[in-house]
Amino acid sequence: MASTLGGNDPSHDLTPEEKDREEKKLREEARKLLDGKNKKERTKKLNRANEISREKAKRAH
Amino acid sequence: MLTIQTKPKVVAGYKRLLLSEWTDSLPDEVIGLLWNSMNHITEGDQSLLNLLNPASNHLLSAERFSSCVMRIREGSKLIRWARFPELPTGYAASKKRPAGVWHANQLAVVLTLNLHAEVIGGTEFLVDLQSLAFQAAILFVLPDIHDKHLVEHAILLHAAAQFAIGYVSSDPAHYSFLMSMIHGYLGDDEQRLHLLETSFRFTDPQDHSYLTRAEAYWMELLDLGRKHEAEEFLFALRATSSPDHHDEIRDMIETVVQSNGRANGSTSTPTRKKRRVVI
Numbered sequence: 001m002a003s004t005l006g007g008n009d010p011s012h013d014l015t016p017e018e019k020d021r022e023e024k025k026l027r028e029e030a031r032k033l034l035d036g037k038n039k040k041e042r043t044k045k046l047n048r049a050n051e052i053s054r055e056k057a058k059r060a061h
Numbered sequence: 062m063l064t065i066q067t068k069p070k071v072v073a074g075y076k077r078l079l080l081s082e083w084t085d086s087l088p089d090e091v092i093g094l095l096w097n098s099m100n101h102i103t104e105g106d107q108s109l110l111n112l113l114n115p116a117s118n119h120l121l122s123a124e125r126f127s128s129c130v131m132r133i134r135e136g137s138k139l140i141r142w143a144r145f146p147e148l149p150t151g152y153a154a155s156k157k158r159p160a161g162v163w164h165a166n167q168l169a170v171v172l173t174l175n176l177h178a179e180v181i182g183g184t185e186f187l188v189d190l191q192s193l194a195f196q197a198a199i200l201f202v203l204p205d206i207h208d209k210h211l212v213e214h215a216i217l218l219h220a221a222a223q224f225a226i227g228y229v230s231s232d233p234a235h236y237s238f239l240m241s242m243i244h245g246y247l248g249d250d251e252q253r254l255h256l257l258e259t260s261f262r263f264t265d266p267q268d269h270s271y272l273t274r275a276e277a278y279w280m281e282l283l284d285l286g287r288k289h290e291a292e293e294f295l296f297a298l299r300a301t302s303s304p305d306h307h308d309e310i311r312d313m314i315e316t317v318v319q320s321n322g323r324a325n326g327s328t329s330t331p332t333r334k335k336r337r338v339v340i
Contacts, residue, residue, distance in 0.1 A: 014076065019269045022080060024309065027276050031316045039284065040200075043245070044083055046277045047196060050238055052079055053269035054192060 014052065023049040063109070063174070064100035065183040071098045072186075078193060088164040088197040089115065095171060095190045098183065109178055112170050123154040126166055130154070130216055132176040133169065137219045144247045145222070146215040161205040165213045168198045169220040176223075195224050199242050218243070234263035238274065254281045272306060276313060283320060291317050 014022070026049040033042040074094050078087070093115050108125035111117055134148045154166065171194045174180055180187060198221050206214050222243060228236035241256035261274040275298055282291040295317060299310045 023269060023273055027273055030276065031313065034280065034316060034320055042280065044200060046273060047242065048083060049273040050270050051192060051196065053273065054235055
């Protein structure tokens with residue numbers, strides 16, 4: 001049984017709406033950390049956003 | 062032979078990790094997920110299972126891990142990056158090790174699992190777990206062992222790079238993003254910036270990660286004190302992106318304009334008075 005979690009399998013993957021919502025939230029949080037000495041936390045948020053969308057389906061329109 | 066099974070409980074655990082804040086428990090959680098996804102009946106390699114068992118109480122088969130290191134070393138012969146540490150030729154693992162080293166050893170095996178065993182079943186799910194293992198290695202384990210355990214640090218770093226290289230042909234944007242993390246960890250800021258730009262350029266504007274990779278790039282420009290370039294990049298991005306991205310890009314531009322020129326706050330340049338950007 002091959003999983004495509006992280007791919008295009010709708011039964012395992014996050015929905016396109018979830019991905020967009022989560023990624024946008026993480027980008028906003030990263031921007032709020034811009035002026036502080038929080039590069040590690042900021043980077044962690046963008047890494048997680050990138051991981052959420054890794055090899056995912058195209059954005060829903 | 063290892064069989065990966067995509068059990069509902071493990072899939073739910075994976076989603077939970079993706080959607081939650083990553084803390085220093087991430088290494089344990091990833092290793093636990095992988096363990097729970099495996100069919101523990103192997104053919105002839107119980108020692109490899111012992112390496113991956115979260116409950117093995119930091120005791121492992123030193124000989125088995127040493128043979129894993131030999132394979133990782135073979136795979137690393139193609140890696141020629143200046144800042145990468147050399148791997149030892151005659152590495153002999155010790156049986157008892159502190160938690161940080163234990164995590165490093167386990168993650169090195171997880172990231173290169175296909176070198177050490179035939180893996181069948183949910184191999185794509187394995188890649189998803191390995192991807193989280195990569196994050197756990199870079200964000201938590203490598204910084205933890207850097208000062209006192211140089212050899213184990215080097216082994217994990219090489220294993221992480223080999224995992225990233227697996228994406229070169231299938232997803233060059235993701236490969237570049239992962240390598241930017243490695244070079245950022247190593248302190249090579251210019252190479253990190255170059256890789257973040259490459260990752261963005263390889264990304265389809267319709268991809269979910271388009272704005273995320275754009276943001277990673279302009280924030281790195283700002284970290285390097287290149288505010289003007291960050292502004293130029295964002296204005297060009299807005300000009301070429303789809304209308305549904307415009308509001309967020311405007312927010313990015315405002316953030317850059319209102320910043321004091323360096324994202325990490327290390328500049329002595331006084332903060333400008335906030336002003337509204339009209340686009």
